[in-house]
Amino acid sequence: QVQLVESGGGLVKPGGSLRLSCAASGFxxxxxxxxxxxxxxxxxxxxxSYISGKSTDTNYADSVKGRFTISRDNAKNxxxxxxxxxxxxxxxxxxxxxxxxxxxVWGTGTTVSVSS
Amino acid sequence: DVVMTQSPLSxxxxxxxxxxxxxxxxxxxxxxxxxxxxxxxxxxxxxxxxRLIFKVSNxxxxxxxxxxxxxxGTDFTLKISRVAAEDxxxxxxxxxxxxxxxxxxxxxxxxx
Numbered sequence: 001q002v003q004l005v006e007s008g009g010g011l012v013k014p015g016g017s018l019r020l021s022c023a024a025s026g027f028x029x030x031x032x033x034x035x036x037x038x039x040x041x042x043x044x045x046x047x048x049s050y051i052s053g054k055s056t057d058t059n060y061a062d063s064v065k066g067r068f069t070i071s072r073d074n075a076k077n078x079x080x081x082x083x084x085x086x087x088x089x090x091x092x093x094x095x096x097x098x099x100x101x102x103x104x105v106w107g108t109g110t111t112v113s114v115s116s
Numbered sequence: 117d118v119v120m121t122q123s124p125l126s127x128x129x130x131x132x133x134x135x136x137x138x139x140x141x142x143x144x145x146x147x148x149x150x151x152x153x154x155x156x157x158x159x160x161x162x163x164x165x166x167r168l169i170f171k172v173s174n175x176x177x178x179x180x181x182x183x184x185x186x187x188x189g190t191d192f193t194l195k196i197s198r199v200a201a202e203d204x205x206x207x208x209x210x211x212x213x214x215x216x217x218x219x220x221x222x223x224x225x226x227x228x
Contacts, residue, residue, distance in 0.1 A: 045157075045165065045208060045219040061216045095164060101153045101212025104176065106164040 002026035002105050004096050009110030012086055016114070020081040022096030022107055030054070030074040033100045036081045038092035039109075046092075050100035051079060059100075064090075086114045118142050118211050120220035128226045135196040137223045139209035144189055146213070153212030156185055156194045159222075160205040168207075169194065201227055 008020040022034070035050040048061045049070040058070055069082040079096055093109040119142040129135045145152045156169040167176050169185035172192060182197040196203055206222040 044222050045210070047210075047217040047219075059215055100215075101155075101217055102167075102170065103155060103157070103165075103210070103212075104167050104170070106166070108164055 002098075004098070004105055004107035006094060006096055006107040006110040009094065009112045011113045011115065013116050014087060014114055016086050017082070017084045018086065018112060020083065020094055020096075020110055020112075022079045022081075024077045024079070024098075027098070027105075029077040032098050033057075034072060034079040035097045035100055035103065036070060036079075037095045037097055037103070037106075038090075038112075039095070040089075040092045043092075047100075049081065083112070086112075088114050090114050117216055118145075118214045118218050120209055120211055120218050122207075122209060122220035122223050124223060125221060126224045126226070128228055129196075129199045130228045131201060132198050135199050135203075135225060137194045137207055137209075137225075139187070139192040139194070139220050141190045141192075141211055143214070145211050146189070152188070153217075154185075154187065154192050155210045155212060156183075157208045157210060157219075158203075158205050159208065160202075163205075165208065199225075199227055203227065 003025045005023045030053050037047050048064050051058045051070045067085045072079040091114050095109045096107050097103045098105040121140045123138045154172045157165040159165045168179050173185045184195050204227045208222050209220040
């Protein structure tokens with residue numbers, strides 16, 4: 001069945017880096033845009049980045065621009081989020097989802113905590 | 117950024133009664149292709165969001181037909197015709213027309 005599984009979250013100090021991964025299965029991965037959306041503890045949802053099927057189109061929210069980089073490897077059916085210069089306000093559950101705007105499939109999320 | 121507002125932010129509904137959530141956008145959500153990219157999501161406690169409705173009024177596969185979406189321009193509504201126990205959770209509208217795509221603050225639905 002169609003599935004997304006995120007990994008790579010953890011506890012990191014301010015200024016540190018993490019790389020999140022999202023493994024997809026059950027659909028023609030390279031045909032779809034993919035997104036990262038995050039949810040801070042007890043808060044709402046924020047779309048932070050998306051990438052096209054061939055990686056030719058990417059976009060970032062201002063809150064992460066210049067610090068986060070989205071990429072994908074279609075041979076591995078995976079999308080990634082490289083997060084640098086992490087701040088306390090980046091603490092959240094990070095979800096990957098299919099599409100920039102369709103968001104019809106979501107993973108279970110991976111938790112990122114930024115704290116000294 | 118497009119600001120999405122929802123009302124009410126909290127709703128307590130008796131089992132079997134109807135419920136309605138309003139969502140407003142700060143600007144038109146009509147995309148260049150003529151479509152309106154307004155989605156509704158349900159998030160049950162401890163779970164990932166689940167899409168219920170896409171492009172204003174299209175119900176996702178497996179979503180009970182008691183859920184319906186409507187609206188145009190900047191005003192949209194999610195209706196539940198007869199609330200069931202499993203409908204408890206937070207409901208978010210989201211616009212996918214203007215980047216960054218933005219979500220409403222959420223409406224918490226509690227079942228009495």
